[in-house]
Amino acid sequence: MRFINQNLHHTRHELQGGQIMSKGQVEFTKDNEYYTPKQVVDFFGQFDYDPATTKEKAKEFGITTYDTIETDGLKQDWTKYKKIWINPPFTEKHKFLEKAYKTYLENPYINIYILFPIEFLTTKRFYEITKNVGGKLYIPGGRIPFESGLGKKGKSPAFGSIILKVQNKWEVEIIDIENFKNKGNDKKWMINIPK
Numbered sequence: 362m363r364f365i366n367q368n369l370h371h372t373r374h375e376l377q378g379g380q381i382m383s384k385g386q387v388e389f390t391k392d393n394e395y396y397t398p399k400q401v402v403d404f405f406g407q408f409d410y411d412p413a414t415t416k417e418k419a420k421e422f423g424i425t426t427y428d429t430i431e432t433d434g435l436k437q438d439w440t441k442y443k444k445i446w447i448n449p450p451f452t453e454k455h456k457f458l459e460k461a462y463k464t465y466l467e468n469p470y471i472n473i474y475i476l477f478p479i480e481f482l483t484t485k486r487f488y489e490i491t492k493n494v495g496g497k498l499y500i501p502g503g504r505i506p507f508e509s510g511l512g513k514k515g516k517s518p519a520f521g522s523i524i525l526k527v528q529n530k531w532e533v534e535i536i537d538i539e540n541f542k543n544k545g546n547d548k549k550w551m552i553n554i555p556k
Contacts, residue, residue, distance in 0.1 A: 395507035397448045397476060404536065405474050405524070410442040413449045413457060422446070439464040440471065447475040454478075455486040458525075462494055465527045472526065476505075479521040495531045499524040503538035 396415075402408070402422050411419055411427040412434020419427035424446065428434030435456055439445060445464075449457035454477055461473045481487050482498070505522045524536075 395509060398506060398508055401476075401505055401524075402446055405446070406444065408444045408446040408474075410439065410445045411447065412437060412439065412445070412460075413447055435460055439473075440468045442471060444472045445474065447473065449475065449477075451478075454481055455484075455490065458487065459490050461527050462490055465494070469529065475525045475527070477523055477525060479523045482523065494527070495529045497526040497528055497532040497534065499526070499534050499536050501536055501538040505538065 396418055399421055408422065408424050409426060411422070411424045413429075414422075414424070414427050415429055416427070419425075426442070428437055430450075434447075435453075439460065445461070447457050447461065454475075458475060458477075461475055465471060465473060479500075500523055501521070
């Protein structure tokens with residue numbers, strides 16, 4: 362995940378791998394950026410845009426059009442792309458989710474995938490943004506081994522992650538985190554949520 366360094370007050374925290382983490386608030390003491398491993402992105406196919414990445418990660422993932430912190434993907438037009446991958450900055454995940462749904466409503470032929478901490482699904486912000494649309498939740502069968510911004514393999518964060526595909530109905534799919542293979546053989550089930 363791409364986290365932005367914040368100096369925030371903590372009521373409860375735990376120290377993990379140079380990071381102080383707390384529910385709803387994050388402070389980093391060393392490495393403040395963690396990136397999605399290539400095999401996770403590859404599991405979902407080829408993407409033509411990423412609004413929240415670095416030049417190096419876009420090149421590694423084969424994404425030719427991208428935005429960084431400096432070019433601010435939230436200010437760009439996403440409707441012209443076919444398939445978008447987003448691993449948003451931790452403190453702005455709700456803004457990227459909101460923009461993804463607005464983009465989808467303008468052009469429902471776009472495939473947008475967003476990686477989030479799983480706890481974000483239980484927030485009022487998530488509910489308010491997604492309540493009138495839908496999404497496919499890809500639940501990894503384990504923690505994603507994120508890569509450190511310092512170029513070393515990072516420890517899994519103190520929370521699980523989930524990948525959301527923006528769409529007009531709700532579905533859930535369990536995916537194999539170990540090797541991201543056998544997609545067709547994983548457990549799948551549909552969740553019907555009344556509107």
